Amino acid sequence: MAKLDLEQIIAELRSWPGLVRKKFAGRLAELVDEYFGEDAGYFSLGDKEVVFTVDGIWHKVLEEDLYWGGFISILVNVHDVYAMGARARYAVNVISVKDTTALESIKKGMLDAAQKYDVKILKGHVHPDAPFNSVEVAMIGFAKKGCLIKSNTAKEGDSIIVAVDTDGKPHKKLIYNFDSTNKPTETIRKQLESMVYLAENKLVNAGKDLSNAGIIGTIAMMLEISKKGAVIELEKIPKPENVEMIQWLKSYPACGFCVTSDRSEEVKRVFETHGLKAEVVGKVDSSRVVNLRYNGEQKTFFDFRKESVLGLL
Numbered sequence: 001m002a003k004l005d006l007e008q009i010i011a012e013l014r015s016w017p018g019l020v021r022k023k024f025a026g027r028l029a030e031l032v033d034e035y036f037g038e039d040a041g042y043f044s045l046g047d048k049e050v051v052f053t054v055d056g057i058w059h060k061v062l063e064e065d066l067y068w069g070g071f072i073s074i075l076v077n078v079h080d081v082y083a084m085g086a087r088a089r090y091a092v093n094v095i096s097v098k099d100t101t102a103l104e105s106i107k108k109g110m111l112d113a114a115q116k117y118d119v120k121i122l123k124g125h126v127h128p129d130a131p132f133n134s135v136e137v138a139m140i141g142f143a144k145k146g147c148l149i150k151s152n153t154a155k156e157g158d159s160i161i162v163a164v165d166t167d168g169k170p171h172k173k174l175i176y177n178f179d180s181t182n183k184p185t186e187t188i189r190k191q192l193e194s195m196v197y198l199a200e201n202k203l204v205n206a207g208k209d210l211s212n213a214g215i216i217g218t219i220a221m222m223l224e225i226s227k228k229g230a231v232i233e234l235e236k237i238p239k240p241e242n243v244e245m246i247q248w249l250k251s252y253p254a255c256g257f258c259v260t261s262d263r264s265e266e267v268k269r270v271f272e273t274h275g276l277k278a279e280v281v282g283k284v285d286s287s288r289v290v291n292l293r294y295n296g297e298q299k300t301f302f303d304f305r306k307e308s309v310l311g312l313l
Contacts, residue, residue, distance in 0.1 A: 004294070005297075010299055010301055014301070019217040021212070022221065022310055024311060025311060039053065039083040040053035046145075047145050051148070055073065055137060059133075062106075063133075068109060070110040074091065074110055074139075077138070079209040080139070086141040086143035091114065091138065093136065094127075095124065096126070096133065116185050117192075118185070149195065149199045152206065153226060155206075159261055160230055161281070162256070162257075164238050166239065166277050168180025176252060178252065178254060180255060194270055194276060198270055203270065206226060207259035208221065223290055224302070228285065229287035229304070234292055257276075288305050
């Protein structure tokens with residue numbers, strides 16, 4: 001099969017709704033102030049850093065699979081907390097449903113995920129007669145003081161490392177949700193603990209969890225708020241054999257992170273010993289331009305000097 005054209009890849013990624021929708025984040029920049037662009041807000045309390053986040057599940061997910069929507073309402077928050085080097089612990093939720101059948105499906109997904117990720121649900125609220133189905137979850141976690149991984153601190157010269165669990169498959173109805181959660185709880189928690197280890201040993205300078213913006217989109221967000229650029233080698237990104245390149249670059253992996261570090265080999269070893277595939281995919285520079293390289297070609301993906309993933313221009 002002929003390799004894809006890089007221009008085609010870029011066009012597909014730039015029009016991907018998971019990335020396009022990120023431009024609305026900039027409208028909230030004034031609300032969250034210095035926490036803008038981070039996976040979670042945070043503050044110090046005693047000898048700990050408290051990490052606090054919230055997410056609502058995209059209506060298109062709930063339209064296809066209510067159970068999965070409930071499950072990932074926990075999953076996405078867990079990953080936002082761990083992305084900062086903290087351990088997710090407690091959650092609250094708001095559920096709106098059209099009927100009790102929807103409520104039971106969402107609830108079952110949330111309970112299964114809470115057990116798998118060792119999160120305790122403290123409180124919930126339900127609207128039982130809504131004209132739509134929705135679920136929002138807020139979550140809190142804790143890190144060792146002074147050991148948070150932030151998104152806006154990538155440094156020139158850092159290697160960019162992508163770490164992801166490629167042992168899974170796309171969801172049957174949601175092909176851009178890559179599900180690798182059918183594993184023992186201990187395995188999944190060990191994968192997440194990779195970020196805690198990296199944070200506590202100060203092995204990375206910046207990081208994020210791979211999310212709805214896709215793998216390249218997530219890296220681009222990290223670079224934008226760090227006021228940096230990079231050349232990213234698409235062929236070096238860890239990829240499952242059962243997923244085509246464009247689909248994979250748009251996918252939301254069930255477990256995946258991107259980090260920057262000046263100790264890349266050590267970081268790779270940490271990820272790999274925790275059960276994730278990890279590769280150096282690029283190097284941070286001061287250009288404020290994200291270029292992609294694939295099949296001998298190199299083209300610009302985003303130029304932050306004149307455009308913004310996060311709607312800041």
